[in-house]
Amino acid sequence: MSNDEIVKKALGEIGAAGSSGELNDIRVKYLGKKGEITMLMKQMGTLAPEERPAFGQAVNAARGSVEQALLSAAEKIAQKEDAAKLAAERVDITLPGRAQALGALHPLTQVYYEIRDIFLSMGFDVNEGPEIELDQYNFEMLNIPKDHPARDMQDTFYVSDDVVLRTHTSPVQVRTMLGQKPPIRMVCPGRVFRTDDVDATHSPVFMQMEGLVVGKNIRFSDLKGTINTFIRNFYGEDVKTKFRPGFFPFTEPSAEVDVTCTVCGGKGCAACKGAGMIEVLGCGVVNPVVLQNCGLNPEEYSGFAFGMGIDRLANTKYGITDIRLLYENDARFLRQFV
Ligand SMILES: [Zn+2]
Known part of the structure; x- marks a missing residue:
C-alpha cells in the first residue's frame, strides 16, 4: 500500500x-x-x-x-x-424545592405560656419544685395528715412511706413559704401524678398550675379580683365566672370556679352537660393551719391560693373533648396549633 x-x-x-x-x-x-x-x-x-x-x-x-x-x-x-x-447532569432550577416541615410549640406549652404571661403581667413570680416529693410537703403540711379522709380525694403513687410522686403542685407553695418572707405572689406550674386510669377526662400524669399570694390584709375579694382578671384575659371579656362553695383541706373558705362554656357560649351542650358553665379551677383563702405549719403567724399574715389543670384549660379553650389527644402527639392533631 x-x-x-x-x-x-x-x-x-x-x-x-x-x-x-x-x-x-x-x-x-x-x-x-x-x-x-x-x-x-x-x-x-x-x-x-x-x-x-x-x-x-x-x-x-x-x-x-x-x-x-x-x-x-x-x-x-x-x-x-x-x-x-x-x-x-442538567439541573432544572425551576423545579419547586422540597418543603421543610416547621416545628411548633405543643398546644399544652402554648397554653402554659399564655397562662404564665397573664400572671407575670400581674406581678407574680414563677417557682418550680421537684416532681418526687416528701409526703410531708405534699400532704401533711397542707393540713392532710396520714389518717385524713381527704387523702382519698387524690389517688397517690407512693415511692416509699414518706416519698410520693406529687399529686399537685401545692408542695411548691409549702417550699416557697418556708424559704421566703411575705409578701409572696407566685405561680408554680408543673407535672403532677395520680393513679388514674386513662380515659377521655383522666390521665395518670397531667399539667397543673397553682398560685399563692400571702401578705398583710389579703382577703377573699383579692382572690376574686385576681381570678376574674385571669379568666377574662385567658378566655375573653365576654366569659362570665361563678364562684361555688367547695372544699379543700388547705383553704378555708374554698370555692370552685365555673366559666361560661366555650363550646355553646352558655346555652347548654354535651361538653357542659347542659349546664352552660364548666368548672375550670379551685381556690380559697389559705387555711391558717397551713400558714402556721409553714412558720407564718396567721394573726399577722393571710393569703389565697388557686389551682388549675393546664390540660383542662387547653381543652376548654380549644373545644378539645378528649385529654388523650394532648398526650398522644399525633402530628395531624398538633399541626392544628401551628
Ligand atoms: Zn356547653
Missing part, C-alpha cells in the same frame, strides 16, 4: 470515529510502535541511498497529516462528550 493510500484509509477511519477511545485505537494502529506508518519508516533500509531522502520526507508528511487529523478530531469529540455530559 502506498503512503497516500494509507493516509487516505487513516483519515477515513478518523472521520468515522465517535469517541476518544476509538481515536486512540486509530493512533496505535497507524502511529504506534508497530503502526502502519511507523512500519513504512522501517522499509528505508531496503532502499538505495539516493531514494532515501525523498521516501523519508513522504513518510513524515503522511505521519504529519494523520497526526493533524487525529488532533482536530480529538478536539471535536471532546466538545461533543462535554456537551453530552452537561446535558445528562
Whole structure:
C-alpha cells in the first residue's frame, strides 16, 4: 500500500470515529510502535541511498497529516462528550424545592405560656419544685395528715412511706413559704401524678398550675379580683365566672370556679352537660393551719391560693373533648396549633 493510500484509509477511519477511545485505537494502529506508518519508516533500509531522502520526507508528511487529523478530531469529540455530559447532569432550577416541615410549640406549652404571661403581667413570680416529693410537703403540711379522709380525694403513687410522686403542685407553695418572707405572689406550674386510669377526662400524669399570694390584709375579694382578671384575659371579656362553695383541706373558705362554656357560649351542650358553665379551677383563702405549719403567724399574715389543670384549660379553650389527644402527639392533631 502506498503512503497516500494509507493516509487516505487513516483519515477515513478518523472521520468515522465517535469517541476518544476509538481515536486512540486509530493512533496505535497507524502511529504506534508497530503502526502502519511507523512500519513504512522501517522499509528505508531496503532502499538505495539516493531514494532515501525523498521516501523519508513522504513518510513524515503522511505521519504529519494523520497526526493533524487525529488532533482536530480529538478536539471535536471532546466538545461533543462535554456537551453530552452537561446535558445528562442538567439541573432544572425551576423545579419547586422540597418543603421543610416547621416545628411548633405543643398546644399544652402554648397554653402554659399564655397562662404564665397573664400572671407575670400581674406581678407574680414563677417557682418550680421537684416532681418526687416528701409526703410531708405534699400532704401533711397542707393540713392532710396520714389518717385524713381527704387523702382519698387524690389517688397517690407512693415511692416509699414518706416519698410520693406529687399529686399537685401545692408542695411548691409549702417550699416557697418556708424559704421566703411575705409578701409572696407566685405561680408554680408543673407535672403532677395520680393513679388514674386513662380515659377521655383522666390521665395518670397531667399539667397543673397553682398560685399563692400571702401578705398583710389579703382577703377573699383579692382572690376574686385576681381570678376574674385571669379568666377574662385567658378566655375573653365576654366569659362570665361563678364562684361555688367547695372544699379543700388547705383553704378555708374554698370555692370552685365555673366559666361560661366555650363550646355553646352558655346555652347548654354535651361538653357542659347542659349546664352552660364548666368548672375550670379551685381556690380559697389559705387555711391558717397551713400558714402556721409553714412558720407564718396567721394573726399577722393571710393569703389565697388557686389551682388549675393546664390540660383542662387547653381543652376548654380549644373545644378539645378528649385529654388523650394532648398526650398522644399525633402530628395531624398538633399541626392544628401551628
Ligand atoms: Zn356547653
